[in-house]
Amino acid sequence: MPRRPNLIVVCIDSLRQDHVGAYRRLGGGTGVGAAADAPVFAGLRPPATPGLDAFAAHSLCFTNAYPCNIPTIPIRHELMTGHFGLHQRAWQPLVPTDLTAAEILAAEGYTCALVSDTYHYRAPGMNFHRGFHAYEWIRGNEYDPWVSAPTRRSVDDYVTPGYDARWRGRVAQYLANTDGFGRDRPGDWFAAQVADRAVHWLRANRDRRPVFLWIDSFDPHEPWDPPAPFDLYRPAGYAGPRLVMPMGGRALDWATPEQVDQIRGLYAGEVASVDAALGQVLAALAEQGYLEDSVVLVLADHGHPLADHGKFLKGPDRMYSELLKVPFMLHLPGGRRGVTDTLVQYPDVLPTLLDLLGLGAYGQTMTGRSFRDVAAGGAETHRDVTVSGFHAAVDRAVRDGRWSYVRRPGDEPDELYDLRADPRERTNRIDEAPAVAQGLLARVAPQFLRQRVRAVKGLMGRYELGSGSVG
Numbered sequence: 426m427p428r429r430p431n432l433i434v435v436c437i438d439s440l441r442q443d444h445v446g447a448y449r450r451l452g453g454g455t456g457v458g459a460a461a462d463a464p465v466f467a468g469l470r471p472p473a474t475p476g477l478d479a480f481a482a483h484s485l486c487f488t489n490a491y492p493c494n495i496p497t498i499p500i501r502h503e504l505m506t507g508h509f510g511l512h513q514r515a516w517q518p519l520v521p522t523d524l525t526a527a528e529i530l531a532a533e534g535y536t537c538a539l540v541s542d543t544y545h546y547r548a549p550g551m552n553f554h555r556g557f558h559a560y561e562w563i564r565g566n567e568y569d570p571w572v573s574a575p576t577r578r579s580v581d582d583y584v585t586p587g588y589d590a591r592w593r594g595r596v597a598q599y600l601a602n603t604d605g606f607g608r609d610r611p612g613d614w615f616a617a618q619v620a621d622r623a624v625h626w627l628r629a630n631r632d633r634r635p636v637f638l639w640i641d642s643f644d645p646h647e648p649w650d651p652p653a654p655f656d657l658y659r660p661a662g663y664a665g666p667r668l669v670m671p672m673g674g675r676a677l678d679w680a681t682p683e684q685v686d687q688i689r690g691l692y693a694g695e696v697a698s699v700d701a702a703l704g705q706v707l708a709a710l711a712e713q714g715y716l717e718d719s720v721v722l723v724l725a726d727h728g729h730p731l732a733d734h735g736k737f738l739k740g741p742d743r744m745y746s747e748l749l750k751v752p753f754m755l756h757l758p759g760g761r762r763g764v765t766d767t768l769v770q771y772p773d774v775l776p777t778l779l780d781l782l783g784l785g786a787y788g789q790t791m792t793g794r795s796f797r798d799v800a801a802g803g804a805e806t807h808r809d810v811t812v813s814g815f816h817a818a819v820d821r822a823v824r825d826g827r828w829s830y831v832r833r834p835g836d837e838p839d840e841l842y843d844l845r846a847d848p849r850e851r852t853n854r855i856d857e858a859p860a861v862a863q864g865l866l867a868r869v870a871p872q873f874l875r876q877r878v879r880a881v882k883g884l885m886g887r888y889e890l891g892s893g894s895v896g
Contacts, residue, residue: 429782430758431719432530432637433627433710435703436504438497438543439646439739440725442488442750444696446474447481451488451764465731465747469690470658472697476704480723481754483716485761485800489768489826490753491811492727496739498545499816500726500771501553501641507775507791512872515816519552526775527556529787530637536630540623541641542615544569557639559626563618565602566643568595576600583667587679596670599648611652616644616702624709631713640706644699645729647671647738651694655701659690667691671737689731717758720781722774725751733849741818744831745850749813749822755800757781767799768808768826810868821874823865830855830865832874 442448449471492500494511502510505525519525527537539546539554542563546553554560565571578600580593588596606613612621623640630636648669660683668680668688676685707723710716730736733747753769769777772793779787780797788795798804814821819834829850831840841855841862855862 428718429533429535429635429784431635431715432535432778432782433715433719433721434504434637434639434778435706435721435723436501436639436641437645437699437703437723437725437752438641438643439727439729440696440699440752441728441731441747442725442752443747444472444474444693445477445481445752446471447478447486447754448488448752451486465689465733468660469686469693472658472693472700474696474700476700476707477723477752477754479704480707480721480756481752483762484721484723484754484756486764487753487755487769488750488764488766489811489824490724490751490771491749491769491813491824492751492771493811493813495727495748495813495815497543497726498551498553501546503771503793504726504774505553507772507779507788507793509770509772509792509873511812511814511816512870513816518550519555525556526778527637527639529779529784530782531556531558533784535635535637536633537637537639538626538630539639539641540619540626541639541643542566542619543641543643546641561622561626563615563622566615567646567648568598569602570598572598572601572604574601577604581666583669585666585668585679585684588672592670592672596648599650599670603650606652608653608656611654611698611701614644614652614698614702616642616699620702620705623706627706627709627713627715631715634718640703642699642703645692645695647692647729649688649691649695651691651698655698656691656694658693658697660686663687673736673738673740675735676732676737677735685732688737692729692731716756719756719758720778721756722754722778723756724753724774727751741815741820742833744813744820744822744829746829746844746848749824757801760801761803765799765805766826767796767805768811768824769796769799770808770811773807810865812869812873814873819874821869823869825865825868828861828865830862832866 498516499510506523531537537557539557539560547562576597580597583596611617619642650669671688672679728748730743730747776788776791776793776795780795796807810825812823821832823830827845829842833839839855840853842850
């Protein structure tokens with residue numbers, strides 16, 4: 426029997442599609458909405474991403490691959506199990522009935538490893554390393570409770586007077602974790618450590634086939650504190666605090682416009698530093714011959730708002746492209762290259778990968794659906810719509826490639842955007858095109874909506890689910 430392909434997954438946290446050069450260059454009618462002249466780059470340079478750009482050149486780049494159940498841990502559940510969780514899955518550990526990619530592939534003879542600094546994986550009881558033969562944790566990112574000694578630096582140099590005690594404490598934990606890091610030593614920083622250990626594993630296990638390696642970089646998740654060689658994107662002349670960890674809420678309530686731009690520049694620098702680190706992994710895949718016998722997927726779990734609509738950080742009220750649009754690049758040995766606008770969702774990922782490995786039968790019990798015909802066969806259709814949201818909230822974004830309908834709770838006005846004409850989602854067209862919103866919502870399983878659906882200009886009564894929650 427022929428040897429099955431290896432599988433390498435590189436998952437990057439909080440990476441916006443419009444901050445990857447290969448996607449910015451697509452532009453036009455692809456639905457990317459990621460032109461380099463976007464408002465978030467006003468007066469600032471987009472980050473350099475040569476590593477991801479090089480990988481994109483020999484991959485199939487999806488412009489419309491969407492997470493469903495946001496954020497970090499619910500998305501990992503979708504990716505690792507092939508199941509939708511938005512209607513019933515909170516931020517929670519794996520449960521005994523979950524069957525993960527590592528467990529499936531280990532049973533099929535794969536050597537499975539996980540390398541990550543995403544500390545939510547290793548939080549007590551989370552159990553997302555289950556099924557892997559080997560796993561390596563890099564400690565200290567964000568406010569991972571790693572170092573108990575107080576920071577040697579002044580927290581006041583990293584906050585504004587608008588920061589409350591909770592956020593000051595988070596900043597203090599991060600500073601304590603990184604007190605020993607050198608700003609002129611990029612190798613000290615988290616993405617570089619992840620990359621170094623991943624490259625070591627790839628080299629050491631090259632003769633152990635087939636293998637499954639899941640590489641998970643928490644950066645460019647905040648805090649955004651790029652080492653000096655990559656801290657090149659902030660406005661010149663800025664002399665205020667280094668705001669590495671923005672707060673939620675209206676940005677201008679706790680920061681000045683100059684500070685907002687400074688934070689955006691720090692994010693760009695963080696993206697550049699992550700690209701440089703993971704670029705080493707992608708280069709090692711080529712050097713070691715993995716690209717010739719491996720399925721390789723590089724994706725982000727979600728993007729990140731940079732006050733595009735007034736707020737930083739993730740949140741259920743930020744159902745816009747800055748949160749939802751992500752890079753998603755799939756490499757098959759000798760396979761399809763280029764760009765596709767096909768709509769796919771993250772529960773579709775595992776059934777697809779298993780299908781590409783010759784193990785598609787496992788996908789029969791998953792709620793996601795394989796898009797192998799798109800990845801390997803040149804098809805251009807998969808889903809009619811995608812739905813995204815937070816399990817604990819009622820806000821939902823429903824998209825069909827052109828339109829984005831954002832359903833809001835209570836008496837808040839719903840929103841409808843034409844992504845082709847208005848990729849930055851500035852003009853709400855809900856009042857002039859209610860039938861579009863009605864058509865989008867009619868294609869979404871009612872379970873995803875959780876609470877009673879408000880009628881959208883005569884929406885049919887079968888979607889009235891009652892006043893209680895669903896799932």
